[in-house]
Amino acid sequence: MMGPRKCEVCEESQSKYKCPSCLIPYCSLACFKKHKETPCTKPEPITEEKIETPCTKPEPLTVENVDSGSIIRKPCYVDEASEVLQKSKLQSIASSSEIRDSIKDEKLQKLIQNIDSSANPEYELDKAMEDDEFRFLTEKILSTIGS
Incomplete structure (x- = not known):
């Protein structure tokens, strides 16, 4: 798992955000404004x-x-x-009634959404792994795909 990233504008602070255009990490509004002084584009x-x-x-x-x-x-x-993941492994996850039942839980849905929408998903994943239900879900998914 990747650790916290450094701001690529000031190169001093830990980044909390990513530029929506080019995805470089930055730490503050001041760094974002400085970054936007020159046009940026989406990465290839x-x-x-x-x-x-x-x-x-x-x-x-x-x-x-x-x-x-x-x-x-x-x-x-x-x-x-x-x-x-190959399509067959994704289908194995989708067809598991145990996994499907688990993701109906609103608390797990919120944890997954927090990870997915976070500027720092590695941090959110580490936090989610402290939750017993989330850890059970990840272990079930890994056992289903044979990891």
């Missing part, structure tokens, strides 16, 4: 280091929306292609 989705793969995210996170196909797509960046 496919580079040697990063591989883009389509991700799906239910809005809101409910089993019913996943079943109905009411999903949105957003880019997902990974360091290695091996980090991307």
Whole structure:
């Protein structure tokens, strides 16, 4: 898991945010304004280091929306292609009644949404792992996909 990132504008403080255009980490409004003094663009989705793969995210996170196909797509960046789950493993997760029942819990939905929408998802994931139900869910998912 990656640790906290340093602000790429002042290079002093820990970043709390990411530029919505180019995704560089920054720590404050002052650094964001300084960064925006020069135009920035979205990073290239496919580079040697990063591989883009389509991700799906239910809005809101409910089993019913996943079943109905009411999903949105957003880019997902990974360091290695091996980090991307194959469709068969995703289907195994989706077909597990134990996992499906778990994600009906509003508390778990909130934890997952906090991770997904966070500027620092690694931190939110670490916090969520302190919750017994969330830890059980992650262990069940990992055992389902054989990790």
